[in-house]
Amino acid sequence: MKALTLLTSLLPALGHAALNVTGSTCTVTPLPATGTGKEPDDTPQILQAFKQCGTNGKIVLTDGLFHIGQIMDTLSFNNVDIEIHGTLRWSSDIQYWLRSSLPVTYAGRSTAWRVGGTDIRIRGFGTALFDGQGQLWYDQNRGQSNQNGRPISLTLWHAKNVLIDGITWRQSQFWHTFVAYSENITMTNLDMNATSNSQWSTWNSNNIFLQNWTVTCGDDCISMKGNSSNVHISNVHCYESGCAVIGSMGSNAAQPDYVSNIYYDNFTCTHSSNAAWIKTYSGTGYVKNVTFANFKFTDVNQPIYVTPCIYSSSGCDSSRLKISDIRWINITGTSRYNIASAIHCSSAAPCDGFLFENINITNKDGRTTDKYLCSNIANQAQSGIPCTGTCPASWPQQLSGNS
Numbered sequence: 001m002k003a004l005t006l007l008t009s010l011l012p013a014l015g016h017a018a019l020n021v022t023g024s025t026c027t028v029t030p031l032p033a034t035g036t037g038k039e040p041d042d043t044p045q046i047l048q049a050f051k052q053c054g055t056n057g058k059i060v061l062t063d064g065l066f067h068i069g070q071i072m073d074t075l076s077f078n079n080v081d082i083e084i085h086g087t088l089r090w091s092s093d094i095q096y097w098l099r100s101s102l103p104v105t106y107a108g109r110s111t112a113w114r115v116g117g118t119d120i121r122i123r124g125f126g127t128a129l130f131d132g133q134g135q136l137w138y139d140q141n142r143g144q145s146n147q148n149g150r151p152i153s154l155t156l157w158h159a160k161n162v163l164i165d166g167i168t169w170r171q172s173q174f175w176h177t178f179v180a181y182s183e184n185i186t187m188t189n190l191d192m193n194a195t196s197n198s199q200w201s202t203w204n205s206n207n208i209f210l211q212n213w214t215v216t217c218g219d220d221c222i223s224m225k226g227n228s229s230n231v232h233i234s235n236v237h238c239y240e241s242g243c244a245v246i247g248s249m250g251s252n253a254a255q256p257d258y259v260s261n262i263y264y265d266n267f268t269c270t271h272s273s274n275a276a277w278i279k280t281y282s283g284t285g286y287v288k289n290v291t292f293a294n295f296k297f298t299d300v301n302q303p304i305y306v307t308p309c310i311y312s313s314s315g316c317d318s319s320r321l322k323i324s325d326i327r328w329i330n331i332t333g334t335s336r337y338n339i340a341s342a343i344h345c346s347s348a349a350p351c352d353g354f355l356f357e358n359i360n361i362t363n364k365d366g367r368t369t370d371k372y373l374c375s376n377i378a379n380q381a382q383s384g385i386p387c388t389g390t391c392p393a394s395w396p397q398q399l400s401g402n403s
């Protein structure tokens with residue numbers, strides 16, 4: 001076979017080139033240390049490999065440490081296998097990332113790596129590690145939540161038929177993964193731990209299947225944003241902060257937001273703020289046909305929560321964003337305070353088709369009986385929710401004690 005070797009960098013003395021193209025396979029090895037104290041940048045070779053072998057090809061990033069010093073905007077993959085064995089470490093040049101991160105249209109967010117195209121398989125074999133050096137971001141970002149320019153680690157963007165398997169994220173810069181304008185995405189065996197902040201979210205996306213995740217996070221672990229449908233996520237363990245969330249969505253009243261056919265199955269939530277939540281702005285559109293099944297949790301602040309007016313005290317009863325056909329099945333665990341569920345629906349568009357089945361939430365103190373607060377739930381009597389009182393529109397997202 002004809003082998004063409006591209007020597008894209010210095011130091012041929014090491015005996016191998018950073019990029020080796022053999023037929024339709026591009027193999028990238030990390031550059032050796034520069035010896036000057038300045039980190040090498042492996043991004044050019046990786047981008048070259050993506051370009052040369054990204055169509056009907058295979059790209060292998062070998063073992064070792066790859067320094068990622070630049071954004072990667074790779075939107076035209078077509079039938080490619082990307083195998084990552086080593087570590088990708090994004091650079092600590094915060095000013096560069098703030099300046100250069102690629103925009104994604106959701107709420108001013110941006111990303112370090114956009115992946116798009118069709119038939120893309122990215123495998124990490126359980127050894128690939130994405131290191132965002134997030135601590136630097138958590139430190140400099142103190143006090144601000146969604147800083148503009150702070151990059152999401154990996155974004156699937158206009159991507160179709162994608163498999164991502166076996167990748168570990170540590171200290172992600174911001175949210176781990178964001179999926180937008182995409183279809184038929186499968187993500188399996190992922191492990192994410194950013195103790196200060198993390199989130200997985202989708203937006204305008206169809207057919208997403210996620211299996212076998214461990215996630216530690218500071219925001220919501222897994223959240224579904226506007227216009228996402230046919231999403232199935234199973235076998236997830238979330239530590240700290242949020243667990244399974246729909247929203248926030250509906251933030252722009254002029255733009256309807258639709259979320260439907262979401263199945264969250266087999267979640268474990270440890271010390272989380274929530275177990276199974278729906279939180280929308282008072283907008284238009286709908287959330288319908290959502291199932292939260294087989295949840296186990298320990299010491300959760302407010303296990304079940306529904307609000308049509310997140311982050312605002314107005315619009316709670318005028319929101320026309322309808323929330324319907326939502327099921328909570330086999331939900332077992334301990335609440336931190338005396339609230340098992342707080343559901344306030346808009347009186348202008350009452351919730352309908354709510355179902356509680358086999359719910360066993362006990363207070364972690366073992367003595368207090370939990371409350372189930374309900375407002376504006378149509379067909380409440382058929383819902384199986386053991387309502388103990390009403391839920392005020394101003395009910396908070398986070399509780400700080402018994403109520």
Ligand SMILES: *[C@@H]1O[C@H](CO)[C@@H](O)[C@H](O)[C@H]1NC(C)=O
Binds near residue numbers: 005015016017020022
């Ligand atoms: C490039 O890869 C091919 C196939 O794996 C291998 O035979 C060849 O030795 C490599 N060349 C260099 C310079 O590393």
Ligand SMILES: *[C@@H]1O[C@H](CO)[C@@H](O)[C@H](O)[C@H]1NC(C)=O
Binds near residue numbers: 184186
């Ligand atoms: C969805 O993507 C997977 C690869 O992850 C592929 O095997 C499957 O054929 C795709 N399904 C459709 C309907 O295209």
Ligand SMILES: *[C@@H]1O[C@H](CO)[C@@H](O)[C@H](O)[C@H]1NC(C)=O
Binds near residue numbers: 193194216
């Ligand atoms: C996540 O990382 C933090 C800090 O590195 C560590 O203390 C914690 O044990 C990790 N959590 C899990 C579930 O691995």
Ligand SMILES: *[C@@H]1O[C@H](CO)[C@@H](O)[C@H](O)[C@H]1NC(C)=O
Binds near residue numbers: 188189
């Ligand atoms: C997820 O984990 C379960 C239980 O360990 C296993 O049976 C299943 O094959 C895993 N799924 C994938 C896609 O690896």
Ligand SMILES: *[C@@H]1O[C@H](CO)[C@@H](O)[C@H](O)[C@H]1NC(C)=O
Binds near residue numbers: 212213234235236237
């Ligand atoms: C549920 O998810 C956990 C991982 O959080 C996994 O170990 C377990 O096998 C899953 N159970 C089933 C029935 O798939």
Ligand SMILES: *[C@@H]1O[C@H](CO)[C@@H](O)[C@H](O)[C@H]1NC(C)=O
Binds near residue numbers: 255
């Ligand atoms: C959701 O989709 C609808 C219909 O396609 C579109 O009008 C609306 O702008 C989308 N909403 C968002 C938030 O993108």
Ligand SMILES: *[C@@H]1O[C@H](CO)[C@@H](O)[C@H](O)[C@H]1NC(C)=O
Binds near residue numbers: 230260262263289291
């Ligand atoms: C509800 O969503 C599930 C997937 O979670 C899907 O299988 C089912 O067909 C949906 N039902 C309707 C009426 O669309």
Ligand SMILES: *[C@@H]1O[C@H](CO)[C@@H](O)[C@H](O)[C@H]1NC(C)=O
Binds near residue numbers: 293294330
């Ligand atoms: C609820 O749990 C029961 C008993 O473990 C199980 O048979 C049933 O399939 C579960 N329901 C769902 C929707 O997963």
Ligand SMILES: *[C@@H]1O[C@H](CO)[C@@H](O)[C@H](O)[C@H]1NC(C)=O
Binds near residue numbers: 332333334360361362
């Ligand atoms: C509810 O869960 C607690 C443990 O959290 C358990 O002791 C109790 O037996 C369960 N009740 C039912 C009816 O399953």
